[in-house]
Amino acid sequence: MTEQHEAPGGVSGRALQKDIPQATVARLATYLRVLAMLADDGVAIVSSEELAVAAGVNSAKLRKDLSFLGPNGVRGVGYDVAKLRSRIEDVLGLSQGHRVVLVGAGNLGRALVGYGGFQRRGFTVVGILDSDPAVIGMPVAGLVVRDVAELAAAVAELEPTIAVITVPDDAAQDVCDRLVAFGLQSILSFAPCELVAPATVEVRRVDLAVEMQMLSFERVRNAEQAPLPVAHAGSGRIAHRLPTSHPALQHSATPHTATSHTATEPSSKGSVVTP
Amino acid sequence: MTEQHEAPGGVSGRALQKDIPQATVARLATYLRVLAMLADDGVAIVSSEELAVAAGVNSAKLRKDLSFLGPNGVRGVGYDVAKLRSRIEDVLGLSQGHRVVLVGAGNLGRALVGYGGFQRRGFTVVGILDSDPAVIGMPVAGLVVRDVAELAAAVAELEPTIAVITVPDDAAQDVCDRLVAFGLQSILSFAPCELVAPATVEVRRVDLAVEMQMLSFERVRNAEQAPLPVAHAGSGRIAHRLPTSHPALQHSATPHTATSHTATEPSSKGSVVTP
């Protein structure tokens, strides 16, 4: 039915981000952060090798990732930092920024409103709501906590493109349902429970306990392979290893090994219900 | 050198969690949460199908995951909830619980101390530190913020097994280096930058902006495939869809589609530096 000949149609071959691997999408976000740092430092051109080291991946993977966006570099030279940056922002749909509404003004919710990292990367928190009379009306980082009962009105008025759920887990599904009913299509939840939503709605979940449990397992795994790590922890004085000023691009290898396991990666897309 | 014939040796075939896929480890943590809910509800036996639905995966994947831990169920019957639960806790190294120290008492750090989800899943926050004189000495959820200058003493005294970094990104590497020097082997960082650490140290990173950017992209992708989602958001009154009481096991399929993209998945293990 309707075979969808992917005729790009529009002027200037824009889209075709039909099938970019999710793993790649996650890394594009990382590259973006590094590119922003480079731009701030006045770097104009960067090679795949340099960018890759700064982002903690290998250069072949980086080039493959970027190749999904079409040609973005100049052979024998490298990538134009500004151009690549705006290309990635364009593909990720970040060009016009995002308006974020937060549901749940507990510890975590209030912390996120004040978190500068969002604003810096183009996400503006435009509203925060809660059901607890004790916090409704409370000012938080320039916003006032609104009653979640006026969620419909708040959504209509603030026109958020993304919603973040930071309510207790037994309230999460309810909030999610209502957000969906009011038109939200992108939801990030911190509640440690599965959320069901229509297939057209994108729901991502961040479970902090899961992250810690994975850390826990890796320690078990490592301890099993290595015989005895001589685990004498902090005794008296230890050699500080502070400086090593990193000017964004820290080319040469460190005595350490880059081992940041960035949490990210969706799982099954589409229907998962009983077949 | 030393070919390591994996002779299980010890009594009662315990370990052999040598090569459990990381993807599986991430899901084991999820299963654990569901099993805890079931146990609270007094459920004693659960089938792979039921557990899978509750965890948002398909049953074949769940059985495959559990098979890495050895036989844990009874054919024709299902899994013993209590037994399976303690088996997974054992494999993940959660049996004795974990002591967590937090570095960075900003909005996020203080929020995490108060977050009940950790304690409930066996992670006890035993200390929080910061460098800002304005917050040092401040009481936070039963703890007092200590000076990060006494990090060595705090680590020696509190004996944490996991450290969480919630400092601004330009201080993160420094804090990480010191934690490693003081013997920490498992680190979870919320700073949006790569951290370098010895290969023996496990570093995981949670980047909230990346999660949002992935949401952003999926919206672009969906919008591209679907012609026009008729995006008339919250107008006046909308049908509330609240109740649907879920008694932990909500067997039958919902009108919705389970679409929780749980964030999780490490990337490359081991050396990533220039070869």
Add this chain to the structure above:
DNA sequence: GCATGTGAACCCCTTCACAGCC
């Protein structure tokens, strides 16, 4: 000469289907 872009091999993970066991 040098760095990008990419086909192909490789590996990990998911999915299927069924054998095995209660």
Add this chain to the structure above:
DNA sequence: GGCTGTGAAGGGGTTCACATGC
């Protein structure tokens, strides 16, 4: 009969190595 456990098939992502183009 029913449900677990698992070999085998399939797909997605990573790595390699080189062709391509400045």
